[in-house]
Amino acid sequence: MKLSVIILNYKTPYFLHLCLESVQRATANLESEIIVIDNNSQDESIELVKTYFPEVFLIENQENLGFSKANNLGVKQVNGEFICILNPDMVVPENCFETLLEFSNDKRDLGVVGVRLIDGTGTYLPESKRNIPNIEVAFQKLTGDTSKYYANQLAQDEVGEVPVLVGAFLFMRKAVFESIGSFDEDYFMYGEDIDLSYKLTQNGFKNYYYGQLTALHFKGESTIKNRKYQRRFYKAMQIFQKKHFSKGKFVDGIIVLALKLLAETKSNKKLKLENGDTEKNIFWVSEQSAMPEAFRIKNYKSLNVIAFKDLSQLQNTSGTVIFDLQDLKFSEVLQSIQLLKNSKNRFRIRPSNCNFSLGSDTSTSQGELLKW
Known part of the structure; x- marks a missing residue:
């Protein structure tokens, strides 16, 4: 089998429905399979998949295992030479996977491939391609300077090597994913994509951004933007720094303090999920x-x-x-x-x-x- 698409879902039934329809169309001409892992959503997600997408292989977790552990579990079940880790709030074009397979087939040093992402307003998402957040870059990011955090050395619509791709869309060979130890399960949510990208480059692989393909990432659909999740994000950054860029207990302690302070002061975003304004x-x-x-x-x-x-x-x-x-x-x-x-x-x-x-x-x- 050529391709396995793995979608980890948590409480996003309607966005998952849209995602699955887009993936079905994009894999129609390929020898492929679709795997949905549900992290104990306890909503209509399971019933939706069973009713509308019975051909999808469904894994029903009895607890929320987080991003890394659940996706690692899913990869162990797949049969494809290539895998695509996909968020449930993603929409891909019909030519997505055929284009990436053609691009990737002859690259034996291929790490992970990402595509150009836009949000629900059509706005480009700069996290589509990023640099390694070493200590200098991380501190600049904390102060609001993202000039070195995002991989601006490559234009939005270009194709080329970049250090880090985003976890919402990760395309790679299954064998390569497993060869570097899969996702690091110390990360519950956030940071695992940075860690994976970095481990790939450290092991001689090349990560590619394919800016000629555009996919939609609604964002925020599987994580409510409250303080609990803000803390998880900055905790992930702390784990990454300690694992790969440790400078000793004193400097590491300063980094931990700065990350914790930012997590506590980060403003919360208001949730909006409603039935629409009937005056429009x-x-x-x-x-x-x-x-x-x-x-x-x-x-x-x-x-x-x-x-x-x-x-x-x-x-x-x-x-x-x-x-x-x-x-x-x-x-x-x-x-x-x-x-x-x-x-x-x-x-x-x-x-x-x-x-x-x-x-x-x-x-x-x-x-x-x-x-x-």
Whole structure:
């Protein structure tokens, strides 16, 4: 088998549904498998996978094992030569995996590959490619200077080597992943992608950023941005520094103190997960499919059906744009969100044959679910 896609889910049933539809389309022409690991979500996630995606191999954990341990468990179950570790709040284009397999096949020193990521507004996410956060870079990051933290030596749409890729999308050979000891399970959440990337380069592998492929990462969907998770993030940075850049107890102690202080003072982001504002202008974008009647009868300010070929007229509008995947490609939706990203519109995506749409207006909090 050529490819195994591993998706670790925790309390994101609707985003998982959208992610799985995109992965199914992207693997349609490949010898592949999809594995979903649920970290004891205790919501409708399990039932959703069983009902709508029965061909997916489902692992039901009885507790939240965290990112590293759960993904390591998943990799042990796969049959693919290549693996892709994927967040459940990701959307990939149809040509994603075929393109990366072609790029990777002849690279025997291949470490991990990442792609260009955008958020739900079409904004580029600079964490798509990063540098190693050694002590100097880490302290600059703490003070708000990210000039050395992000790998700005490579343009957004370029292809080339970078030190660190983001854990939301990690594509690599299974054998290479296992050869360096898989994910370090000292990390519960955050930091494991930095650690993995660093171990790969230390063992002679090359990590690549493939900026000619764009995927959507809603962000924040599997972690509520409260102080508990802020502490986990900075704890992960502390673990990484101590393991790979220790300067002795005194300096390490200063780093720990600084990280702890920042974790305690970091502002919390407000959670937003609701059923939508019924006063908005709605623009329903499709090729041919009609707007569902159940959605049409809801009390919106105005409803407009827009043909995909006429999408450019939305550059001067203000409202909620809903892309209908009943007859649109994921690649078309991603291109459209980027085309309209500087407009006053909000973007939502409706999976095929579903009575909901979802999206996000910020990369720092959970998104919006609209059901009808």
